Amino acid sequence: MPFFEIQVLVMNMYALSDALFCIPVDVHTADLFEGIWTIPNGVSLNTYLVKGEKTALIDLIQDHPPAASEQVQAALKSVGVDFAALDYLILNHLEPDHTGWLREFREKNPRAEIIATQKGVNVIKSFYTIDTGLRAVKDGETLDLGNGKMLTFFEVPNIHWPETMVTWDASSGTLFSCDAFGSFGALNGRLFDDEFSETELLFFEKETLRYYANIVASFSSFVEKGIQKLSALNIACICPSHGIVWRKNVKTILDRYLRYASYGKGQGEKEIALVWGSMYGNTKKGLDALIKGIEAEGVPYSTHRVPDDDISYILTSVFKSAGLVLAMPTYEYAMFPPMAYAIDIFRRKHIQGKTVLRIGSWGWSGGAQKEYDAAVAQFKWNNLEPFEWTGVPAPQDLAVLEDRGRSLARIVKEG
Ligand SMILES: Cc1cc2nc3c(=O)[nH]c(=O)nc-3n(C[C@H](O)[C@H](O)[C@H](O)COP(=O)(O)O)c2cc1C
Ligand SMILES: [Fe+2]
Ligand SMILES: [Fe+2]
Structure with a gap:
């Protein structure tokens, strides 16, 4: 019996560009998120793919039946990428909603180097007893995938775990932010902010606030620090690991998270x-x-x-x-x-x-x-x-x- 039972699972593949892809997985479950928070509207778990000369997968999803790996493999195949030939797996955050099938990943792809912060690597060792093929990256370190795809890693500790980082693709202005800028709510077949109606965006606004209040609230000063740290970047697209990909109104989600951080520090609406x-x-x-x-x-x-x-x-x-x-x-x-x-x-x-x-x-x-x-x-x-x-x-x-x-x-x- 899985710890977190996913009753319905829908996996699609979306192109962000000819080199960037998203595999969002909609999760609908009667189980509670983190064992405590209800998710009656579901939640999405987003995995990303970056294609240079080399290929990198960013973040996984929770393990469950039907096997995540088969579905990810099929999604990758649809854009000409062989799962077994992936070069890198980047794990921005080690919470099991993004790493659940890591052991299976390692078994099916022994060659990919698994990249995380040093604290992240320590968690991989203790949660998954994987000791080889790990690379700890430092704040500001880069990874050259070739074909102009150079990824940079920025540590954003304590949003909301201590090992957290984000991955930045400067060539397209894309930020892979993991839980930061995330939301509850299944995507139901769409992905980008410009694909949703006003009513749907309002629904996601509520679910973003609920996600923040439940998951991130205690770490609001770290959220502020993280956003401050990323403020020098010219962000064209925000790709969180839960919820909408923001490519039209990036400022909306940045402002939203800053406002929520201010609630966490004692401000409030009237x-x-x-x-x-x-x-x-x-x-x-x-x-x-x-x-x-x-x-x-x-x-x-x-x-x-x-x-x-x-x-x-x-x-x-x-x-x-x-x-x-x-x-x-x-x-x-x-x-x-x-x-x-x-x-x-x-x-x-x-x-x-x-x-x-x-x-x-x-x-x-x-x-x-x-x-x-x-x-x-x-x-x-x-x-x-x-x-x-x-x-x-x-x-x-x-x-x-x-x-x-x-x-x-x-x-x-x-x-
Ligand atoms: C199970 C139970 C325990 C109670 N314990 C106390 C008590 O320890 N001290 C007290 O002053 N009143 C106690 N009361 C009385 C209630 O506080 C009082 O009836 C109050 O008006 C209930 O308000 P409510 O209708 O909003 O629940 C208790 C009532 C119940 C039903
Ligand atoms: Fe998390
Ligand atoms: Fe998460």
Whole structure:
């Protein structure tokens, strides 16, 4: 049984030029990405081929049935490249979604030199017990494939693993960026940004933000550093390992990632994410009054119920919003457990800079607020005065809550 079961697999071959090709693989699965993040819209895993006098494959995909290798071999054959004769395999990043069938690759092609950073080579040895035919490249090192195809490797550590690099083809201005500039969402038979409708691009924008919030958020200062490092390059095309290839509006995806990095460092949109849990509706009644206040100020908001809504989406809304409401009752002298989990995820993902209001109902002694205060003590948050009430909110509680909603919305609006 594979660890990550791919139920549907579609593999095509696209020409970026007469020397550059992409083999995007659409993955649809009920399994979770990285074992934690839901991907109801699928995800693509993109392998690239560069043809000079010599040939190089860039990044692989996850292993699974039906065998990836057979499909890649067929795709290569369609552009006259013999898999067994490939000269190089460049691995920008060693996470198994890009290296899953590396051992099989090595068995079927013992001649290709496998290229990664030194840290990447160490991972290849420990994850795949491959010791021969490896070459560690340094930052700025080049690889001449002949026919004018000279590749340069740039280290971009910690986007999001420490061994990460990108591969640059100066002759065409193409950046093979692996996870950087990547997105969730299957491609469904298209590849380039100029092939998608406005609606589809909007869908990918949402899936790019969700990918960033789930996978990359903790490493936002490294994303900024990486983009800064690549800023001297005249990039005509961005080829990530997940999602759309950007050849028309390269700046769109660069700006998007820079904006997301700013969220990671504490900025946010003038929006409010409301995360709530309620056993019998008392907290929900209070939340509804709060929402009235927010609506009166005209500030956009999103609502997510715990544990019903998936943490992947909750994290995404919280990540991008300047304002945050955490509404939960007391449960066994402490926080409502699914909210404790959500808050722990926010901590792990370094969610910071938010203006936060915590509200909730309790029955006889309370306890949620005490645990909450301890849980968020280290967060770099602007914590507004919390508001609690007993049982069902009284009319005066509802008035206070509506007023609190207004104040929070004003802070977010003016912030
Ligand atoms: C399983 C359970 C555990 C509870 N534990 C506590 C508690 O330890 N302390 C307390 O003050 N109230 C406790 N309560 C009471 C709730 O906090 C109270 O009924 C509150 O109004 C529930 O809000 P809700 O309807 O939004 O869930 C508990 C209620 C339930 C159902
Ligand atoms: Fe990764
Ligand atoms: Fe990846």
